Amino acid sequence: MSGHTPHRKGTFVDSLEETLIAIILGLMTLVTFANVVARYVFNSNILWGLEVTSILFAWLVLFGVSYCVKVTAHLGVDAVVNLLSPPVRKFCTLIAVAVCVIYAFLLLKGGWDFWANFANLPATTGRWFPTGFQEKFLAKGWYETNDVFMPDIFQFIADWFNDGERYEKIPRLIPYVMLPVGMALLLFRFLQAGWAIYTGKQELLIVSHEAEDAVEEAAAKLSREE
Structure with a gap:
């Protein structure tokens, strides 16, 4: 039984x-x-190329994590849940969703707390869950990257943060x-996936059996060629 979800309407x-x-x-x-061409053709180097890449x-990794949740492309183990009856399987999946939502919320808090001071904003208080915002903090809006130059067109940001x-x-x-x-x-x-599972539009959070299907398809194709 596949937990894969058909592509939802965009x-x-x-x-x-x-x-x-x-x-x-x-x-x-x-x-x-461009950096390869500069190095091996012109014996030069794009100084900011490595940092930009x-x-x-x-950014690609962070976007990809959420994108894989949307298309149920994250790998997981479903050997146990597939032995359960559909109602119990749904209940267990919703518990997994709740854990993932809590985890994502903690990551959001950590992400905000790390970034906020660089934007001259207060981080949250509280060790696990936010209990408010810091009253005193060190503004770090002046911190710069190592090599990526600042285009003149964006210098207006300096009036806001520097x-x-x-x-x-x-x-x-x-x-x-x-x-x-x-x-x-x-x-x-995760909230979107949880709602889809609760309403019966989706079955699992993870990719299920796609690898087995791909192996079987490849084997069938090979047998036909032989």
Whole structure:
């Protein structure tokens, strides 16, 4: 029994998510290719290329985590739940969803707390769950990346976060913003999946039996060719 969910009708969030993933992959490819050409053809180097690629890869991973929840592409073990009756299986799956929602919420808190000070914003108080916002904190809006230069067109950000002093490199608040954004999107996807499971539109959170189906399909194709 497959836990795979048919592709749901696209929404704005779905389209935005998929578009950004495609753009990030394209940019990573272009920057890496340009850096290879610069190094082996012109004996030069794009100084900011490695850092930009690392940032884009981190963004891709964070987007990919939530995207895989949406398309039930995360791997998991379903040997036990498939032995259960449908009502019990659904109950166990909803418990798993609840655990994932709590986990995603904790990641969201951690992501916000890490990023907030770089945006001159307060982190939350409380060890596990937020109990409020810090009254005193060290504003870090002046922190910059190591190599990625700051385009002049974006220097208006300096008026907001750096008391009008121009940035030489892009501030860290820009690449780090993906932490709370990615975790918020992950939380949204788990809530969305939980509702789909509760209403019977989806069966499991994980990919189920797709690997077995792929092996069987490959074996059948090989036998036909022979």
